[in-house]
Amino acid sequence: MNNEQEEQRYGRCKDTCIDHTYISGGEFRKKFDQISDSPELNKLLYNLAKKMLFHRSGTNYEDMYWIDAESVEVVAQVTDSIEESRVIYPHNIVNFLKMHSGLVTIHSHPAGLPPSIEDFNSNYIYGYNLGIVIGHNGKLYLYNSNEEIDKLYFELKVELYRSLGYNESESREKAIKFCMEKFDINYKEVTIDE
Numbered sequence: 001m002n003n004e005q006e007e008q009r010y011g012r013c014k015d016t017c018i019d020h021t022y023i024s025g026g027e028f029r030k031k032f033d034q035i036s037d038s039p040e041l042n043k044l045l046y047n048l049a050k051k052m053l054f055h056r057s058g059t060n061y062e063d064m065y066w067i068d069a070e071s072v073e074v075v076a077q078v079t080d081s082i083e084e085s086r087v088i089y090p091h092n093i094v095n096f097l098k099m100h101s102g103l104v105t106i107h108s109h110p111a112g113l114p115p116s117i118e119d120f121n122s123n124y125i126y127g128y129n130l131g132i133v134i135g136h137n138g139k140l141y142l143y144n145s146n147e148e149i150d151k152l153y154f155e156l157k158v159e160l161y162r163s164l165g166y167n168e169s170e171s172r173e174k175a176i177k178f179c180m181e182k183f184d185i186n187y188k189e190v191t192i193d194e
Helices: 003-009 026-032 039-056 091-099 117-125 151-163 168-182
Strands: 064-068 073-078 104-109 130-135 140-145 185-190
Touching (some): 117 140, 151 168
Antiparallel strands (some): 064 073, 140 185
16 A cells, blocks of 8 residues: 555545655755744754644644744744644643744644735734744745734635635735735745745
8 A cells, every 4th residue: 555545544634745755855945044044943944844744744733833033942832733724822822922922933734825814913913023834735934914904804805816716825825915015914935936
């Protein structure tokens, strides 16, 4: 039995299985060199991304890490989510975040979608310096927000682009870019072509 059949047999979701060769390769690694001026931080983020992707491959569950960029240390993590496609902040982490701003976050998106409006809003609410999303498809997104955006407003924009024939990922990216013109948020997909 090949690896793909075995993963499906054990309840794995084929659409969220990672490409192990790509994730372990140089092209994926080079994306992280563009995140910051700190090679040590970039290396930590790359290692956490690989850890999350290998841990959650074939599932719809997300992992998340909070990093102090100055000390280049993981200060909190959620790696046992039981709700699909979201990270629930435990009370101890919420309390910790209320006292610590300026962190870098990195979390996985099984479907490979860009940051959600909830990601942008959490970035603003908790005062993160930078948010990073890693898709199971190897996509890498950077984002931050200096204001909260109404979820319904954002979802209506997504629906508008869907109605124009764009797929889910394209619709969400177009809605984010529209919001970047109206609100104080930033977003970009990191590619090695930059």
